[in-house]
Amino acid sequence: MLSISRLLPCLYRVYTGEFLDITLCSTVKAKSNPQDHARATEGPCNTPKPGVFDLINKAKWDAWNALGSLPKETARQNYVDLVSGLSSSSDSSSQVKPEADRKQSGYETLVVTSEDGITKIMMNRPAKKNAMTMRMYEEIMLALKAASKDDSAITVLTGNGDYYSSGNDLTNFTDIPSGGVEEKAKNSAILLRDFVDCFIDFPKPLIAVVNGPAVGISVTILGLFEVVYASDRATFHTPFSHLGQSPEGCSSYTFPKIMGPAKAAEMLIFGKKLTAAEACAQGLVTEVFPDSTFQKEVWTRLKAYSKLPPNAMRISKQMIRNREKEKLHAVNAEESSTLQERWLSDECMNAIMNFLTRKAKL
Numbered sequence: 245m246l247s248i249s250r251l252l253p254c255l256y257r258v259y260t261g262e263f264l265d266i267t268l269c270s271t272v273k274a275k276s277n278p279q280d281h282a283r284a285t286e287g288p289c290n291t292p293k294p295g296v297f298d299l300i301n302k303a304k305w306d307a308w309n310a311l312g313s314l315p316k317e318t319a320r321q322n323y324v325d326l327v328s329g330l331s332s333s334s335d336s337s338s339q340v341k342p343e344a345d346r347k348q349s350g351y352e353t354l355v356v357t358s359e360d361g362i363t364k365i366m367m368n369r370p371a372k373k374n375a376m377t378m379r380m381y382e383e384i385m386l387a388l389k390a391a392s393k394d395d396s397a398i399t400v401l402t403g404n405g406d407y408y409s410s411g412n413d414l415t416n417f418t419d420i421p422s423g424g425v426e427e428k429a430k431n432s433a434i435l436l437r438d439f440v441d442c443f444i445d446f447p448k449p450l451i452a453v454v455n456g457p458a459v460g461i462s463v464t465i466l467g468l469f470e471v472v473y474a475s476d477r478a479t480f481h482t483p484f485s486h487l488g489q490s491p492e493g494c495s496s497y498t499f500p501k502i503m504g505p506a507k508a509a510e511m512l513i514f515g516k517k518l519t520a521a522e523a524c525a526q527g528l529v530t531e532v533f534p535d536s537t538f539q540k541e542v543w544t545r546l547k548a549y550s551k552l553p554p555n556a557m558r559i560s561k562q563m564i565r566n567r568e569k570e571k572l573h574a575v576n577a578e579e580s581s582t583l584q585e586r587w588l589s590d591e592c593m594n595a596i597m598n599f600l601t602r603k604a605k606l
């Protein structure tokens with residue numbers, strides 16, 4: 245029998261159009277319509293239907309046949325329109341900074357500013373609920389490294405738009421390298437470990453301004469922040485079992501410490517979504533503000549904090565955190581290698597396929 249782990253790369257390729265000879269960048273692949281491409285290059289479906297066990301050719305044939313008698317030129321135009329539409333519509337939102345500004349800051353997925361003693365790192369993919377792409381992980385690491393050396397006193401992580409972040413971008417898993425899913429899982433585990441290490445080692449007070457719902461890794465790393473301010477619209481959700489995955493961000497260690505093992509288990513094993521008030525009662529959130537006054541109240545507070553002597557704040561943070569650092573690095577290493585295995589499991593692959601084929605949402 246064909247296992248899901250062997251079938252998945254085939255399904256990915258059918259879904260992303262690789263078996264139809266589409267040569268596009270990974271983002272476009274994940275969204276392009278393979279049928280239109282086949283129509284555009286081959287004309288109407290004119291070959292016999294493959295047998296039921298010939299999965300790959302059958303999927304290709306079904307996609308091609310579904311187009312019926314669409315003229316070749318129309319199919320080609322639809323295909324071109326779709327591909328061009330993707331590049332112009334991705335991340336479309338009134339709140340996204342203009343292209344020129346983004347390039348100026350040097351970040352593609354973030355807006356990073358530094359003023360009044362505060363470096364603000366804002367995740368900036370509002371149309372995708374600030375889902376974290378590979379690029380965003382890399383850019384957050386770069387921004388944290390820069391913030392650790394700049395003259396700001398405190399550093400803030402927040403999100404643009406209605407979400408704080410929907411966590412890992414599940415399309416990250418569609419970009420399979422030549423070494424296959426095993427290589428993908430290995431590379432992702434290395435990136436995850438480096439990413440979380442940056443938070444563990446960050447020397448200045450780190451503040452999360454949680455402007456809306458937070459999912460997955462955007463929630464788990466909150467245990468590594470000094471202060472978490474949340475809008476009353478925010479929710480906190482770690483649906484790892486639903487996704488066939490396991491905890492990261494050191495949450496398997498920090499959450500039981502913060503909220504006790506029973507409450508941590510409800511979140512990390514059973515995926516219980518907490519309201520901001522509940523997360524505050526459990527100790528994960530420092531304070532909750534009404535959404536209508538959230539930005540004003542939080543930034544007024546942070547501007548006052550940023551005027552405190554920066555060296556004193558750094559030293560106090562070190563005294564609170566340093567005893568734990570070695571432990572946190574060990575936990576991070578263990579969580580990352582456990583996830584590397586989880587990503588290759590049928591449970592995880594099925595969950596991701598269900599999201600990508602629009603069969604499941606949280």
Ligand SMILES: CCCCCC/C=C/C(=O)SCCNC(=O)CCNC(=O)[C@H](O)C(C)(C)COP(=O)(O)OP(=O)(O)OC[C@H]1O[C@@H](n2cnc3c(N)ncnc32)[C@H](O)[C@@H]1OP(=O)(O)O
Binds near residue numbers: 371373414432
């Ligand atoms: C280096 C790798 C490290 C990995 C670390 C391990 C991390 C684990 C996690 O973070 S687990 C959590 C993963 N996140 C999810 O499972 C969330 C999936 N998203 C959803 O369920 C929903 O999108 C939602 C509930 C967050 C929001 O629903 P809704 O309000 O109805 O909005 P849309 O679904 O229409 O979203 C708009 C737009 O954004 C795309 N999108 C949102 N979240 C993600 C995501 N996490 N990954 C990929 N894409 C996402 C969504 O598909 C829509 O796209 P579209 O407009 O249709 O093109």
